[in-house]
Amino acid sequence: MQLVSVRIITADLQRIVPFYERITGIPITMLSDDFGELRTAACTLAIGSTRTLAFFDGEIARPAENRTAILEFRVDDVDAVFERLADFIAPCLVQAPKTMPWGNRSLLFRDPDGNLINFFTPGAPPRAD
Structure with missing residues (x-):
């Protein structure tokens, strides 16, 4: 088994994508209007809009509630x-x-x-x- 990605769900891709690009200096590859990846040698940080949740069963995540x-x-x-x-x-x-x-x-x-x-x-x- 290998951990390869962590995904955060957001209601505001337009705000969070530039934030991560600025703090890391790494461009995020947008694979669709609702999903992007910040790739490093060790792991990928995936960023998905709330619209991506429609592809899963049930209420699996809520943006801005991680503590x-x-x-x-x-x-x-x-x-x-x-x-x-x-x-x-x-x-x-x-x-x-x-x-x-x-x-x-x-x-x-x-x-x-x-x-x-x-x-x-x-x-x-x-x-x-």
């Missing part, structure tokens, strides 16, 4: 990324870069639908002396 998952992007230098994006993400900033107890340096903010995003740079875990 449990975090979309995580590994970056070379989280402080440099924060400096570049600070003004853009200021309205949705959750936490400026901070070193976590496990050694990662993390920047937390939300996308326009409220999904939590973590840009992080791995670091050496603190030593227990």
Whole structure:
């Protein structure tokens, strides 16, 4: 088994697609008017409009209601990324870069639908002396 994609559902593709392109610097490939993919070497972030839900049985997802998952992007230098994006993400900033107890340096903010995003740079875990 291989995890290859995470999909978010949105009611506003026109707002969320440019947001992800701006924060990642990666263009999103739109495969239809209702579905696009942000492809990286490790995984794909799929973005679907609420209209794509009609192809599934039942009410499977509601946009802008996620409060449990975090979309995580590994970056070379989280402080440099924060400096570049600070003004853009200021309205949705959750936490400026901070070193976590496990050694990662993390920047937390939300996308326009409220999904939590973590840009992080791995670091050496603190030593227990």
